[in-house]
Amino acid sequence: MSRIDGSLALKDVVKRFGSTEVIHGVSFDVADGEFVVFVGPSGCGKSTLLRMICGLESVTEGEVRIGGERVNDLAAARRGLALVFQSYALYPHMTVYQNMAFGLENLAMPKAEIQARVGEAARMLRLEDYLQRKPTALSGGQRQRVAIGRAIVREPRIFLFDEPLSNLDAELRVGMRTELADLHRRLGTTMIYVTHDQVEAMTMADKIVVLRAGRVEQVGPPLELYNRPCNRFVAGFIGSPQMNFLEGHVAGDAVEIPGLGVVRTLAALPAAGTPVSIGIRPEHIRAGHEDGNNLTGTVAGVEQLGGLSYVRLADPAVTIQIPGQTQLAAGTAAPIHFPADAIHVFDADGLTLPRLS
Amino acid sequence: MARLARMMTATRGHGRMDWTDWASYLYLILGTALMLGPVLWLALSSLKSPAGLIEFPPTLLPQEQVRVSVPNYPNPLPLYRITKGDHAGQTLAEVRKIGLQATMVDPAAPETPIRVPVEDRTKLMQFHAAWDNYGDLLQKFDFGRYLWNSVFITSVATILTLLLNSMAAFALSKYKFAGREPVFLLMLATLMIPPTIILVPNYLIAAVLGLTDNPWGVIWPAVATPTGVFLLRQYMLTLPDDLLEAARMDNASEWRIYWRIVLPLSKPALAVLAIFSVMWRWNEFLWPMVVLGRNETFTLPLALNSFQGELTTQWNYLLAMTVVTLIPVTVIFALLQRHITQGIASAGVK
Numbered sequence: 001m002s003r004i005d006g007s008l009a010l011k012d013v014v015k016r017f018g019s020t021e022v023i024h025g026v027s028f029d030v031a032d033g034e035f036v037v038f039v040g041p042s043g044c045g046k047s048t049l050l051r052m053i054c055g056l057e058s059v060t061e062g063e064v065r066i067g068g069e070r071v072n073d074l075a076a077a078r079r080g081l082a083l084v085f086q087s088y089a090l091y092p093h094m095t096v097y098q099n100m101a102f103g104l105e106n107l108a109m110p111k112a113e114i115q116a117r118v119g120e121a122a123r124m125l126r127l128e129d130y131l132q133r134k135p136t137a138l139s140g141g142q143r144q145r146v147a148i149g150r151a152i153v154r155e156p157r158i159f160l161f162d163e164p165l166s167n168l169d170a171e172l173r174v175g176m177r178t179e180l181a182d183l184h185r186r187l188g189t190t191m192i193y194v195t196h197d198q199v200e201a202m203t204m205a206d207k208i209v210v211l212r213a214g215r216v217e218q219v220g221p222p223l224e225l226y227n228r229p230c231n232r233f234v235a236g237f238i239g240s241p242q243m244n245f246l247e248g249h250v251a252g253d254a255v256e257i258p259g260l261g262v263v264r265t266l267a268a269l270p271a272a273g274t275p276v277s278i279g280i281r282p283e284h285i286r287a288g289h290e291d292g293n294n295l296t297g298t299v300a301g302v303e304q305l306g307g308l309s310y311v312r313l314a315d316p317a318v319t320i321q322i323p324g325q326t327q328l329a330a331g332t333a334a335p336i337h338f339p340a341d342a343i344h345v346f347d348a349d350g351l352t353l354p355r356l357s
Numbered sequence: 358m359a360r361l362a363r364m365m366t367a368t369r370g371h372g373r374m375d376w377t378d379w380a381s382y383l384y385l386i387l388g389t390a391l392m393l394g395p396v397l398w399l400a401l402s403s404l405k406s407p408a409g410l411i412e413f414p415p416t417l418l419p420q421e422q423v424r425v426s427v428p429n430y431p432n433p434l435p436l437y438r439i440t441k442g443d444h445a446g447q448t449l450a451e452v453r454k455i456g457l458q459a460t461m462v463d464p465a466a467p468e469t470p471i472r473v474p475v476e477d478r479t480k481l482m483q484f485h486a487a488w489d490n491y492g493d494l495l496q497k498f499d500f501g502r503y504l505w506n507s508v509f510i511t512s513v514a515t516i517l518t519l520l521l522n523s524m525a526a527f528a529l530s531k532y533k534f535a536g537r538e539p540v541f542l543l544m545l546a547t548l549m550i551p552p553t554i555i556l557v558p559n560y561l562i563a564a565v566l567g568l569t570d571n572p573w574g575v576i577w578p579a580v581a582t583p584t585g586v587f588l589l590r591q592y593m594l595t596l597p598d599d600l601l602e603a604a605r606m607d608n609a610s611e612w613r614i615y616w617r618i619v620l621p622l623s624k625p626a627l628a629v630l631a632i633f634s635v636m637w638r639w640n641e642f643l644w645p646m647v648v649l650g651r652n653e654t655f656t657l658p659l660a661l662n663s664f665q666g667e668l669t670t671q672w673n674y675l676l677a678m679t680v681v682t683l684i685p686v687t688v689i690f691a692l693l694q695r696h697i698t699q700g701i702a703s704a705g706v707k
Contacts, residue, residue: 056602077608089599093621102617103607150607 004080005067006157006190007032008053013062015048015214022048023214025062030192030207032067035184038194039201039237040211046194047162049211053192054081054160067157077106082151086163088143090135090150096122097131100150114153121149124186141172148183161193165200177203198238202226210234232350235279241310243279243344244318250274255345260316263293263338267345267353276353277346282310282321284342293338299328396683403676404486410672421485425450427467437461437478444471448481490677500678502653503660508685510572510645510656511638517580518634519627525581526589526623527615531601541590544583552643560647574648575656579638585630592626593619628696635689639682657682 008030015023023045030036038046051057053064055076064071071079090099097118104114122128125145135143144164151159161180165173181204184191195201201208202222210217210225210233218225218234229235235243248257250272254264263278270276297313309326312319313334320336328334345353369375402410404419412420424433427450434450437459449461449471459478461471494500528534529541559578560569568574596619604614620627642658649655655663661682664675 054606056605076602076605081606083603083606085599085603087597087599089597089603091600091603091618102604102609106608106610106613150603154607 004157005032007067008158008190008192009063009065009068010049010053011063011065013049013052013064014060015045015052015057016060021214023052023060026211026214026216027062028209028216028219030190033188033190035181035191035193035204035206036209037201037205037207038192038209038211039198040196040217041237042196043213044211045214046196046211050083050160050162050192050194053158054083055079056083080157081160082154082156082158083160083162084147084151084164086166088135088147088164088167090143090146092135095132095134096127096138096146096149099135099146100153103150103154117153117155118149121152124152124183125149140168141176144168144176145179148180152183152187157190159187159189159191161191163195164193165195166197173200180204199240202238208238210237212237228352229344230352232277232279232346232352235344235346235352239281241282241319241321243281244285244316245277245279245346246316246318247275247277250276257295257316260295263295263343264340265343265345266340266355267343268356269345269353270347275348278338279344279346280318280338280342282319284339285318285320286337286339287311287320287322287334288337289335290337290339293340293343294335295338296333296335299330299332299334301330302326302328399676399683400680403490403673403680404488405673405676406485406487406490407671407673409485409487410676416482418484419486420482421487423481423483425464427462427464429467434462434464436464436481437473438481439473439478441477442473444473445477449473449478487673490673491681494674494677494681498660498674499653500660500681503655503657504681506572506654507639507656507658507682510575511635511685513572514576514579514638515631515634517576518582518585519630521580522582522585522630523589523620523623523627524615525586526593527619529586530590530593531596531598531619544586548583556643556647559644563648569648570651570654571648572654575638575641575645578644579641582634582637585634588630589623589626592623596622625696628693632690632693636686639686 010029011027012025013023013027014021014025026049038049040046048057052059053066055071055074059072066079066081091102094102100118100121101114104117118131119128122131125148127142127145127149130138130142130146135146138146144167147164164180165176168176177200180191180193184204193200193204205222207219208222208225209219212233217237218230222238225234225238229238232245236245246257246260248255248263250256250269251262252272253269254262255269255276255278256262257278265278295316297315297318299311300314301312303310303312304325306325308324309322310319311322311326311328311334313336318336320334347353368378398417401417401419405412406419406421409416409419409421423436425436426433430452434452436448436450439445439447439449447463450464450467452460452462452470454460454475457475459473459475461473461478462469463471525544529537563569563574563578566574568577600618600622601614604618609617640658641656642662645656645659646662649659652663657678661675661678664671664678
């Protein structure tokens with residue numbers, strides 16, 4: 001199937017509301033057919049960025065290119081994109097069919113083709129039995145599917161999703177996540193997905209764009225972000241529970257954590273005495289002492305999830321993930337080991353120090 | 358029906374009448390009587406003949422004196438019941454009345470005239486609805502024309518009011534443009550100017566534009582109402598912007614967004630404004646009286662006014678016409694009233 005080029009490129013994109021700059025020169029590329037997730041804490045500008053791509057917000061500076069063509073001054077409707085809103089934004093006075101057909105009617109498409117397209121989208125999304133219902137008579141998941149159907153029928157170059165799952169309950173969210181991933185596989189269209197939930201980002205994305213305060217922190221495939229975060233923010237944002245951070249300074253070829261001990265790492269360390277911090281994910285910390293990099297903490301609390309357990313320690317204040325169930329009780333001493341290859345070292349500015357090759 | 362019955366017999370306690378129930382029922386019944394009483398009285402009176410209207414003491418139901426045809430008398434004669442004297446208990450027909458003495462006959466034996474003092478008899482009344490009051494309206498007077506004038510002005514002005522006010526409200530609620538707030542405030546500020554003050558300037562403008570003696574002279578000055586714009590704007594503010602943006606993404610032109618999305622969703626507020634507009638236009642008196650000079654252009658309220666002559670007033674027709682005038686507003690209200698509470702509540706006008 002030949003499709004129009006659904007690639008996207010942002011070049012030094014800036015957005016100002018009055019004198020407040022909210023997006024500070026964002027650049028990245030999205031290849032045709034990629035599933036890209038914008039992720040970041042609330043207020044990081046990810047929704048604004050999405051709205052600038054789809055044309056609902058103007059671009060103050062820089063360039064947005066879709067399929068190689070500059071679209072800065074093109075009206076939203078003419079960019080060939082479809083947006084699924086967080087609130088779904090279904091027209092409450094129209095039936096499901098009318099909701100999906102509205103965009104096509106506006107293009108003065110023949111009735112027969114509208115019917116065919118809506119019918120196909122309804123089949124794909126299992127909405128055939130609900131076509132004559134109003135949105136208020138649908139469940140959250142069904143409304144979500146109508147909103148997606150409204151986007152599908154227009155056969156857009158790029159699908160944009162603005163936190164589409166945040167109004168669904170946890171169980172439905174997991175279901176919709178797989179459905180969206182399936183949909184992407186079937187349609188092969190570029191999809192851009194905004195979320196603040198890093199689990200959604202990790203599970204669905206081909207590529208993640210991590211944003212903070214209007215800046216791109218890192219762009220890359222999910223596992224690259226997990227394994228090689230380029231700074232402390234990304235390291236803390238990706239992964240759940242959060243990475244543990246400990247402050248220290250360089251002492252020779254190791255990092256000294258005051259009051260706790262010395263930790264050897266694989267990073268290329270700067271001069272002795274430079275303040276650095278180390279980060280290690282809860283799932284990489286091992287219980288029990290091994291060769292070197294051993295610390296001992298006190299158990300402050302235990303969360304048993306059945307399949308795995310989280311143990312919160314005091315001194316050092318870290319969380320460790322233990323497979324299976326644990327007998328550790330609060331107040332007992334817990335020996336732990338930091339494997340050197342799992343430790344990330346950050347400089348005072350939060351940037352990751354490169355590893356010794 | 359069952360629901361109505363339950364509502365009408367609702368009590369605060371469990372089936373027993375609390376004192377608060379007594380108080381509320383009393384209050385509600387009193388209120389109903391106060392409000393509905395005059396209307397009922399008007400409707401019943403409109404069915405009375407001119408004689409029935411000046412009857413003293415007044416009767417609630419339209420009544421008329423019974424008349425019978427008596428041989429040898431060309432016109433039907435009015436019947437009286439004799440209360441005193443030789444013929445007490447008999448029903449006699451009056452032939453003529455001279456002073457305090459009436460000449461009467463027994464309809465069964467019309468040959469012998471009987472003299473009866475007037476205070477010894479009472480009129481024999483029967484229920485009679487003078488539907489002629491309504492029939493005559495249509496035939497004797499140009500009622501149809503007045504009705505048409507009123508219907509035309511009311512409906513055209515209401516449609517234009519809804520259209521123009523909703524367009525203004527849409528712009529004021531959903532577009533951000535320089536001067537939006539000042540424009541809105543200016544519009545609201547006009548609410549503070551009493552209409553009587555601008556009556557003369559308005560008339561001068563209407564005269565210059567050649568709108569006098571013309572229904573459009575009543576329609577145009579009234580279509581842009583600050584109240585309407587305010588009401589609709591407040592309602593439209595509650596419509597989520599996402600919907601408009603979704604429509605924009607759906608290739609809808611701004612006009613289509615207004616026509617297909619905003620208007621249908623503003624239905625409750627539009628219904629409220631429609632009721633207001635119909636009531637205002639239908640009952641409007643001062644401005645039409647100033648603008649409309651010729652009898653053919655009169656609206657119903659003007660026609661009603663012209664029924665009150667300097668010397669005589671044909672009350673029976675006046676009342677019938679008043680009833681007819683009330684009907685359309687009542688019907689419109691009944692049809693749209695369920696939207697009112699919703700509309701007013703969500704328009705933020707408390």
